[in-house]
Amino acid sequence: GESVGLHLPTLSVQEGDNSIINCAYSNSASDYFIWYKQESGKGPQFIIDIRSNMDKRQGQRVTVLLNKTVKHLSLQIAATQPGDSAVYFCAENGEYGNKLVFGAGTILRVKS
């Protein structure tokens, strides 16, 4: 598994602004990427996914961008709302089955 530190990066944004959360992955063989949101006291919640044959995918108020050249993934949230405050995790699923490898996470704080 991955070793992560105690201190997660934090992104603070003003309500209504757009948020961009970044993630670097290390396994060039990974072909499927997912973003999860975890609110305090809850389990992670699926947001959006993207396969390696795509470089962009849009959902409701969210867009995921994949740059395989530099092994970088980003999640864009449009018109960020207070309810978007949470920890956001990127994950890879490059192996058979539902084994997900999660990144360290980024805390998103939305200021009203």
Place this chain on the structure above:
Amino acid sequence: KAGVTQTPRYLIKTRGQQVTLSCSPISGHRSVSWYQQTPGQGLQFLFEYFSETQRNKGNFPGRFSGRQFSNSRSEMNVSTLELGDSALYLCASSLQQNTGELFFGEGSRLTVL
């Protein structure tokens, strides 16, 4: 439709004891995965079951084990508990195999004293 249910939500054990955690997946979901979440190591994969068979196992010692029943409910067991086993144990279910769209429960928070 009810979500993933994990029991117990909180428990305290002492070193050397064992613990069993239970997970009821969403109705119709046949795949159940378990993850350990700690502040230091983040979310780490423990194991995955599909139709009562373990399909994948993470890098955890043999003290961590699990099983799945014919109704897709799953249990995980940790024997000879260590202080470092204190964590939030999350169960997730999914409808399909080989998907990243997992539905997580709220977890069982284990404290080992």
